[in-house]
Amino acid sequence: MRKICKNIVEAKSFEYFIIIVILVNCGLIGVETYFTTSLINTIQFIALIIFIIEIVIRYTASNTTLDYFKDAWNIFDFSIVAICLVPESWFVSAGAITTLRVLRVFRVLRLLKASEEIRLIVAVLGRSLNALFYNMVFFFIFLYLFAIIGVTLFKLPDQSMLPLVKQQILLEYISEAPNAPVISPDPYGNLTETMFTLFRVLTGEDWTDIRYNLTKASEKGLIQPPSWVITFYHVLWYIISVFLLLNLLVGAILNNYQIIMNEFKQKKLKQKNN
Structure with a gap:
């Protein structure tokens, strides 16, 4: 199973597919600032499911849990998806709900891993801190x-x-x-x-x-x-x-x-x- 997941993760088609999903997801985040429909909500839900499946595949492809979380991008993906899974009904105050919605907007940052060149720029900034x-x-x-x-x-x-x-x-x-x-x-x-x-x-x-x-x-x-x-x-x-x-x-x-x-x-x- 791990070998299959590794082959999937290393495949260029898988990477391109995830990039397309991220682009659609980020584009709809912008659209939602103007209006929202049931179709948009459905597409966003499907994108979230795909992101969860991506995390599962990448986790399975890793040799150990520690190996998975050694990669900063995996921690970033896991955190963003975890925030998206938190239902707004858990919070009573309007401030907490607003904070949750703002944190979910950080899904746009997934575009930073869209290409190797962008990841290099992020690495440069990290090294320069x-x-x-x-x-x-x-x-x-x-x-x-x-x-x-x-x-x-x-x-x-x-x-x-x-x-x-x-x-x-x-x-x-x-x-x-x-x-x-x-x-x-x-x-x-x-x-x-x-x-x-x-x-x-x-x-x-x-x-x-x-x-x-x-x-x-x-x-x-x-x-x-x-x-x-x-x-x-x-x-x-x-x-x-x-x-x-x-x-x-x-x-x-x-x-x-x-x-x-x-x-x-x-x-x-x-x-x-x-």
Whole structure:
């Protein structure tokens, strides 16, 4: 029986069939966000049965239970199918049912195993997690440093603490240089908002508007730093974050991609020689 299951699992036709079922299943998940019918429910139920049969076949083809669960893709498949088997009637609260439905949407991730090339990309990302973590720590150190500097230099004064003349100047400034969008708070009003502002600068969204607004605030005497300091601060952060930190991140991923590709080629060569 194990030999038969192994032959089925190793057959290309079986792999293509499962990929087609996954594509149909994922496509209908999107359709269900608009409407659902009894036909769609039936097809989804059949797809679930096929996935269960696939798990049984792959499990039978494995030498031991441990061998089956050594493969991360098998654990992933088993978890997704197990979530789909949990009936919504078991839960009373609407929040729990919503959570269950959201978890079931992760069936779309089964597309990640649709081809060997996609699995290689996932392997690269998995291998890069350690490097990504340390890159994120490095990025956060600079983000935190620039955020503290930003709050210290560019935070607008509290209107209630200003004399009447300064309050009038602040109101004029708000009228002449409103935040983008208007409902947003002072971009450098506190540490967390400043960190978010720096992230906006990193993405390139309206960071020049932030700079021009601060220049206007400096002209009106609401903040102390001159315009060249404002410009230098934002340009320096943009250069460090975009051209240095992000490139370090990309470099780590590309390095691991090359390592994975070399291992993949060696594996293919061994299989060919055997």
